[in-house]
Amino acid sequence: AQTVTQSQPEMSVQEAETVTLSCTYDTSESDYYLFWYKQPPSRQMILVIRQEAYKQQNATENRFSVNFQKAAKSFSLKISDSQLGDAAMYFCAYRSASGTSYGKLTFGQGTILTVHP
Amino acid sequence: NAGVTQTPKFQVLKTGQSMTLQCAQDMNHNSMYWYRQDPGMGLRLIYYSASEGTTDKGEVPNGYNVSRLNKREFSLRLESAAPSQTSVYFCASSAFRTGGGQTQYFGPGTRLTVL
Numbered sequence: 001a002q003t004v005t006q007s008q009p010e011m012s013v014q015e016a017e018t019v020t021l022s023c024t025y026d027t028s029e030s031d032y033y034l035f036w037y038k039q040p041p042s043r044q045m046i047l048v049i050r051q052e053a054y055k056q057q058n059a060t061e062n063r064f065s066v067n068f069q070k071a072a073k074s075f076s077l078k079i080s081d082s083q084l085g086d087a088a089m090y091f092c093a094y095r096s097a098s099g100t101s102y103g104k105l106t107f108g109q110g111t112i113l114t115v116h117p
Numbered sequence: 118n119a120g121v122t123q124t125p126k127f128q129v130l131k132t133g134q135s136m137t138l139q140c141a142q143d144m145n146h147n148s149m150y151w152y153r154q155d156p157g158m159g160l161r162l163i164y165y166s167a168s169e170g171t172t173d174k175g176e177v178p179n180g181y182n183v184s185r186l187n188k189r190e191f192s193l194r195l196e197s198a199a200p201s202q203t204s205v206y207f208c209a210s211s212a213f214r215t216g217g218g219q220t221q222y223f224g225p226g227t228r229l230t231v232l
Contacts, residue, residue: 107159
């Protein structure tokens with residue numbers, strides 16, 4: 001079974017600065033997808049960014065980018081020019097692309113991000 | 118376009134009571150999912166439905182049943198609620214696409230407390 005680990009229960013950043021959230025995962029599969037979801041106090045789960053394992057290029061979405069290291073099974077999220085609205089719980093998630101685990105998301109424990117003005 | 122909707126938003130039950138959480142999506146998605154979120158544990162999959170007419174167990178199915186009523190609706194039932202089922206429940210849906218890369222879209226969640 002796949003596991004996802006977020007080793008930072010809490011992180012903080014000053015507004016306009018850059019912060020990196022860590023995520024590692026364990027899998028024996030070669031084909032899979034990785035996601036970062038944001039959960040603000042409203043509890044709504046919002047997709048931030050996704051990465052296909054077969055792509056070497058790191059995904060970017062505006063101020064959000066990832067550092068995907070497939071051999072190291074690492075998938076970190078970098079938030080540039082942090083804004084107060086970025087304050088939330090962030091979840092890393094893994095999704096198999098094949099087999100009996102097809103389509104199911106496995107989540108990490110989450111990282112609470114605080115943004116200081 | 119409402120996306121994924123869940124009812125109710127909050128619920129308090131007594132031990133042994135039953136209830137059904139409702140979920141509906143208007144995105145014409147084939148696959149639907151139920152997760153629970155407990156403090157410090159992220160979201161865990163309870164049940165999922167890859168397509169209309171099929172359901173499968175996830176990581177934590179004990180104490181729950183599901184019904185895929187039609188393509189739009191996927192309900193979660195607690196037959197005899199227990200305090201261990203106190204949690205926030207999320208429904209999600211995704212389109213079917215080969216390779217498993219389809220994004221899951223989440224509802225707003227239901228906060229359930231079992232006394």
